[in-house]
Amino acid sequence: xxxxxxxxxxxxxxxxxxxxxxxxxxxxxxxxxxxxxxxxxxxxxxxxxxxxxxxxxxxxxxxxxxxxxxxxxxxxxxxxxxxxxxxxxxxxxxxxxxxxxxxxxxxxxxxxxxxxxxxxxxxxxxxxxxxxxxxxxxxxxxxxxxxxxxxxxxxxxxxxxxxxxxxxxxxxxxxxxxxxxxxxxxxxxxxxxxxxxxxxxxxxxxxxxxxxxxxxxxxxxxxxxxxxxxxxxxxxxxxxxxxxxxxxxxxxxxxxxxxxxxxxxxxxxx
Amino acid sequence: xxxxxxxxxxxxxxxxxxxxxxxxxxxxxxxxxxxxxxxxxxxxxxxxxxxxxxxxxxxxxxxxxxxxxxxxxxxxxxxxxxxxxxxxxxxxxxxxxxxxxxxxxxxxxxxxxxxxxxxxxxxxxxxxxxxxxxxxxxxxxxxxxxxxxxxxxxxxxxxxxxxxxxxxxxxxxxxxxxxxxxxxxxxxxxxxxxxxxxxxxxxxxxxxxxxxxxxxxxxxxxxxxxxxxxxxxxxxxxxxxxxxxxx
Numbered sequence: 126x127x128x129x130x131x132x133x134x135x136x137x138x139x140x141x142x143x144x145x146x147x148x149x150x151x152x153x154x155x156x157x158x159x160x161x162x163x164x165x166x167x168x169x170x171x172x173x174x175x176x177x178x179x180x181x182x183x184x185x186x187x188x189x190x191x192x193x194x195x196x197x198x199x200x201x202x203x204x205x206x207x208x209x210x211x212x213x214x215x216x217x218x219x220x221x222x223x224x225x226x227x228x229x230x231x232x233x234x235x236x237x238x239x240x241x242x243x244x245x246x247x248x249x250x251x252x253x254x255x256x257x258x259x260x261x262x263x264x265x266x267x268x269x270x271x272x273x274x275x276x277x278x279x280x281x282x283x284x285x286x287x288x289x290x291x292x293x294x295x296x297x298x299x300x301x302x303x304x305x306x307x308x309x310x311x312x313x314x315x316x317x318x319x320x321x322x323x324x325x326x327x328x329x330x331x332x333x334x335x336x337x338x339x340x341x342x343x344x345x346x347x348x349x350x351x352x353x354x355x356x357x358x359x360x361x362x363x364x365x366x367x368x369x370x371x372x373x374x375x376x377x378x379x380x381x382x383x384x385x386x387x388x389x390x391x392x393x394x395x
Numbered sequence: 396x397x398x399x400x401x402x403x404x405x406x407x408x409x410x411x412x413x414x415x416x417x418x419x420x421x422x423x424x425x426x427x428x429x430x431x432x433x434x435x436x437x438x439x440x441x442x443x444x445x446x447x448x449x450x451x452x453x454x455x456x457x458x459x460x461x462x463x464x465x466x467x468x469x470x471x472x473x474x475x476x477x478x479x480x481x482x483x484x485x486x487x488x489x490x491x492x493x494x495x496x497x498x499x500x501x502x503x504x505x506x507x508x509x510x511x512x513x514x515x516x517x518x519x520x521x522x523x524x525x526x527x528x529x530x531x532x533x534x535x536x537x538x539x540x541x542x543x544x545x546x547x548x549x550x551x552x553x554x555x556x557x558x559x560x561x562x563x564x565x566x567x568x569x570x571x572x573x574x575x576x577x578x579x580x581x582x583x584x585x586x587x588x589x590x591x592x593x594x595x596x597x598x599x600x601x602x603x604x605x606x607x608x609x610x611x612x613x614x615x616x617x618x619x620x621x622x623x624x625x626x627x628x629x630x631x632x633x634x635x636x637x638x639x640x641x642x
Contacts, residue, residue, distance in 0.1 A: 140422030147429035154433060158440035171592035173599040175448040192483075354447055359592035360485050360494070363476075363585040364637075366594070367613075374455045382447035385595060390523065390603055 171359035172388035191358030206365040207293030209263030223257035233315035541576035581609040
């Protein structure tokens, strides 16, 4: 009888194919991805059948925070209705241009200081430079210098704490546009002024591309209603959102977009 | 990682014969790393871009009474929106998992409504069932029949590729604002407890039903009276304390 030889099989598995697949997937994700923007609070937008995409650029997003859902606070509405403005919209947006954002900051600060001569906001060059790099902000003008001096982690922590009365752009006291503007209106006015000025080519030091993009923003703001998008949670009461509408109406920016998710017409709404 | 194996099959070797080498590279760590990267990208990306819904509101400037266009009573439809609450959170339908929004609507002008027996009617956003409009959508479609008929035809043409998307959009827009057709004027009045979703649903219905003339207003005292009347007639409680006080 011959010996039965047990053949030793190697346990090595050829991973080359697997590696190929993963690299392909990786390439796909890298090419198709746009990064999530850092936002101080998460909102779930309601859905609509509108198929209009959010314009990649020329967009100022106004984020309206929603009430607390974790049950951490006794009064969940403490966190509700705080406003944040983002100039960037998307990562590759034109408004991410640092130069233009700084122009808006300068305009907004000078508008604010005109109205509040007794305690004007003074920004150091460093603080100004920091503003060019941040995405979303939401503080009253009086807290702006303080926020801009914080380190990145501190700032995120600060903006994330919505219960803090110093977080959120003040929107109360909606007066007519001739009277005192509230902080939210000052920002809107600044955006509008800068867009208009660049549209009329009264600024220097901009590349033709930047100029074109800003003139697009101007058209988008005034005609198409694509310049400003409001992003609010679906459970936010209308009264809270209405305050934002009301302010925009006062500023005569009465055409704007509401951010929604997509749903089909046949999908039951109820 | 990588190993070079000597194949020593056959046992007997000829002298001077070249040793056969086969190279194995272990790709497992490479795969591990790739998987990590994929996970990172998957978590950090937004695949679906948000959509936008565009609205145009009037400015806050005072409009003189005589300059205001009064809608004809036969064309007017007013929708008072309300969202049901459970405690301080919107009430969720156990079956569908969606928030319950009620619509109290009336046709015509509120002042003349008291003289007739027709008061408010209650509807909900139901959407389509078996491709047939239900709930408020059915009512709105009925009001905008003339425009919708043409719209369905246009859509058919577009689906059959007789016209391009751009043409379809243009024609649909023209059709929706065709003043020769009987078109409704809808006033959306979100009550104090309405959530943002309720408002979006209402605007959405306008888009679905191709209603070009609509406005968003706050409910008036007359509307409250009508709601009170509806409460008495049906025994339902509609007017509840406002959940969120205006800060």
